[in-house]
Amino acid sequence: MTSVDQPPAFSDGAAVIELLNTSIGYGARAVVDDVSLRIDRGEVVALVGPNGSGKTTIVRGLLGLAPVVGGEVRLFGVPAGRFHERWRIGYVPQRHTVVGAVPSTVQEVVASGRLARRRWWKPPTAADRAVVSRAIDVVGLVDQSRASVSTLSGGQQRRVLIARALAADPEVLVMDEPTAGVDVASAEALTRTLARLVEDGRTLLIVTHDVAPLAPILTRVVAVAGGSVVGDEPARIALSPASALAGGIYAHPGHDPHHLAPDDPAGPAPGPGWLGDPGLRGAPAAS
Amino acid sequence: MLQYAFMQRALLAALLVGLTAPVVGVYLVQRRLALIGDGLGHVALTGVALGVLTGGAPVLVALACSIAGAVAIEVIRARGKASADVALAVMFYGGIAGGVVLIGLSPQGTPANLSAYLFGAITTTTSGDLVIFGLLSGVVLAVAVGLAPRLFAVSNDEEFARASGMNVLGLNVLLAVLTAATVVISMRIVGLLLISALMIVPNAVAQVTATSFRSSMAVAVAVGVTASVAGTGLSYYADTPSGGTIVLLAIAVFLVASVASWLRSRWHGRRHHDMREHPHEHGPDCGHEAIPHGDHIDYIHDGHRHAAHGAHYDDH
Numbered sequence: 001m002t003s004v005d006q007p008p009a010f011s012d013g014a015a016v017i018e019l020l021n022t023s024i025g026y027g028a029r030a031v032v033d034d035v036s037l038r039i040d041r042g043e044v045v046a047l048v049g050p051n052g053s054g055k056t057t058i059v060r061g062l063l064g065l066a067p068v069v070g071g072e073v074r075l076f077g078v079p080a081g082r083f084h085e086r087w088r089i090g091y092v093p094q095r096h097t098v099v100g101a102v103p104s105t106v107q108e109v110v111a112s113g114r115l116a117r118r119r120w121w122k123p124p125t126a127a128d129r130a131v132v133s134r135a136i137d138v139v140g141l142v143d144q145s146r147a148s149v150s151t152l153s154g155g156q157q158r159r160v161l162i163a164r165a166l167a168a169d170p171e172v173l174v175m176d177e178p179t180a181g182v183d184v185a186s187a188e189a190l191t192r193t194l195a196r197l198v199e200d201g202r203t204l205l206i207v208t209h210d211v212a213p214l215a216p217i218l219t220r221v222v223a224v225a226g227g228s229v230v231g232d233e234p235a236r237i238a239l240s241p242a243s244a245l246a247g248g249i250y251a252h253p254g255h256d257p258h259h260l261a262p263d264d265p266a267g268p269a270p271g272p273g274w275l276g277d278p279g280l281r282g283a284p285a286a287s
Numbered sequence: 288m289l290q291y292a293f294m295q296r297a298l299l300a301a302l303l304v305g306l307t308a309p310v311v312g313v314y315l316v317q318r319r320l321a322l323i324g325d326g327l328g329h330v331a332l333t334g335v336a337l338g339v340l341t342g343g344a345p346v347l348v349a350l351a352c353s354i355a356g357a358v359a360i361e362v363i364r365a366r367g368k369a370s371a372d373v374a375l376a377v378m379f380y381g382g383i384a385g386g387v388v389l390i391g392l393s394p395q396g397t398p399a400n401l402s403a404y405l406f407g408a409i410t411t412t413t414s415g416d417l418v419i420f421g422l423l424s425g426v427v428l429a430v431a432v433g434l435a436p437r438l439f440a441v442s443n444d445e446e447f448a449r450a451s452g453m454n455v456l457g458l459n460v461l462l463a464v465l466t467a468a469t470v471v472i473s474m475r476i477v478g479l480l481l482i483s484a485l486m487i488v489p490n491a492v493a494q495v496t497a498t499s500f501r502s503s504m505a506v507a508v509a510v511g512v513t514a515s516v517a518g519t520g521l522s523y524y525a526d527t528p529s530g531g532t533i534v535l536l537a538i539a540v541f542l543v544a545s546v547a548s549w550l551r552s553r554w555h556g557r558r559h560h561d562m563r564e565h566p567h568e569h570g571p572d573c574g575h576e577a578i579p580h581g582d583h584i585d586y587i588h589d590g591h592r593h594a595a596h597g598a599h600y601d602d603h
Contacts, residue, residue: 063450086452093446100443102317102490104500112440116451121433148498168451 014041016076016172016203017062017089023070024054024061030069031057032227041171044194044204044217046235049224055207056094058224059174063091087116090170092161094177094207106152106160107145110136113167135166139193155186162193172203179213187213215239288523296417297409297476297519297529303424304473304485305515309493309507310431311469312486314462316494317442323360323463324483326379327470330356332386332479335404340393346416350423350471356382357463365456386479407478407530409522420472427468430461438462439500476519478530485511488537495541495548510540 017039023030032054039045047055060066062073064080073080076088090113100109111124111132118128136145139159144152149160158178165173179187187210194204195217206214211221221238223231231238288294315321334352338345359378363371390396390404403411412420431438441448441458449455466486473482489510493503518533525532 065446065450084452086450089450091447091450093444093450100317101319102313102494102500102503103497104439104443104503105498108439108500109443112436112443113447113451115437115440115448116453118436120437124436146499164447 015039015074016041017205018074018077019058019062019071020074021071022061022068022073024057024066025069026067030227031066032061034071035224035227035229036071037222037229037232039172039203039205041203042198042201042219044198044214044219044235045206046211046214046218046221047205047207047224048209048211048221049230050209053224054227055224056176057227059176059205059207063089063174087168088171090165090168090173092158092165092173092175092178094180095161100149103148103150105146106136106141106149106163107132109149109160110145110163110167113164116168131169132167135163138166138196139163140189155182155189158182158186159190159193162190166197170202172205173197174205174207176207177209178206179208179210184213191217211239288520293410293412294523296412296414297523298516299417300412300420300472300476301515301519301529301533302512303420304476305512306508307424307427307431307469307472308477308482308485308515309489309511310428310504311462311465312483312490313493313500313504313507314431314438314442315466315483315486316490317439317500318445318462321487322483324466324470324486325480326360326375326382327353327356327463327467328474328479328482329379329386330382331467331470331474332404333382333389334386335474335479336386336389336393336396339395339400340389344415346419346471346474349474350419350468352382353467353470354464357467358460361456361460361463365459402528403478404474405478405480406528407476407481407533409476409519409529412475416475420475423468423472427465427472431465434458434461435504476515476529477533478528481530481534484534485515485537488534488541489514492537492541492544495545510537514540 015038017037019035019037021034021036022032023034024032035054035058037058047058049055057066061068062075062080064086068080075083076085111128113135114124114128114132118124124132133145136142139162141152141156141159141163144156149157152160162173162175162178165175178190182190191213194206194214198204198217204217206218208214211218215235218235218239221231221233221235222229223238289298312321312324315323331349331353334349335345337343337352338348341348356378360375363374363378386404387401390401402408437453437458438461441453441455442462445455445459448458469486470479470482473485477485489507490503492510493506497503497506514537515533518536519529521527521536522529522532
């Protein structure tokens, strides 16, 4: 297990997220107990574990959405309570659809992600608009940018939420179950989108129960069970069938256990076949 | 009717209501808090009654009461206790019960008087009221439109707004205060029991006709202004309470728009498959027979030729 004072070899050593003996919970009940975890710049970390293991709570705690009842959370080296640049951490919530009862376009929803970087009364600058357009471009929704989000498919709405997070130009992207309920082609298309973000030098923390579609980009896998970290390995080890952690991961399969085996011939692997799926065709940005 | 000063004041007040109520209402609908305006109307009744009883300005006392109520609502909601729902209900009942009792106690407290406060009347707007309504409308519109992106973001997804570091509680309290001010602007013409109808119904029309937040707001304001000015005029000729007349007009517009939108989608539906009903994305490897068709490719699907068009497929 990677401990706080022992950063993994593949990062440049700059901690972006640190949990120091952190407990997170509601009221007296800590869902996550005494967890220590350090994520460095440039890492692509999967947080895996069965339902109810506390992986979403860990993420909510470090985003300030769930109360930290013990220990400490540090973001970019600053205690979370004194960290005022929340936009540096983009958040893609676990949600199948974009919320809101009033019709709104892709452009409007994505632009709302930019606000954290804007002054209260100032109209958006050309630079703001450019970042929003780029975010829509990266997720391949340029053709739909003026469409009402309620007319989009579930996978497309998921991409709207990713673009909204990207509109703040965050250094870290925290995603909660981005591939849940998405078909295999869309999950792989998403991985390609994420690969571009990694190339841009962003750090990713991805809560998932399904590591297979993300395997090409992951650098590290952290397993959570019962509110504690039970395993932490570099991805190349964690994703090999011989891994001790693999036993931990595969003992708690998601909806699709077949999909969890990275060496499964039916599963995705990097290469021309993987890049050639039709999921994002028609999206110039993703080609 | 325009030769009467009271009608001039009533129509001006109606115009202000028609402009402001839908602009504030769009955020309430977005947050799925359509009924909060109702509750604030109830709380404002106690304020009005206090004003009547003490001989002070009912409008100003109502403003103070509903702003206090609005802030209390947001604080109760933000604490997120399971009992918040019941706490709010108790507050709203208290507001209307207190108002009815206080008006009953006051010397000018006639049933006609009470009914004018509850359901609106065209003869009650004074020039003093109009000045206050004008100022309030100016402030409400400036804030609701000027801060539209931020209010949209927090109404659209409160959790995301919090995670990205926005001042969510501040914005929620601000929206509640805007709602409270709108309640007061509406109290003469629309009446305290029907206030939230003019915040919500025009936005219901927008929900079935518009595709963007911006156009929703425009549609809602157009419906709001039309219903409130026309309803006020109609109530002069038909001798009906203005609030009820305005709201019935707005609902009529909503029904017409809903039927029209349903007919359109039915007509469209045969040639038009929404991605939600049709999540499959056609592509070269999807197994459906592909037929080049001009600048795009149709895919044979259950006997239809599907052509991607934005977020849906058209039958060609």
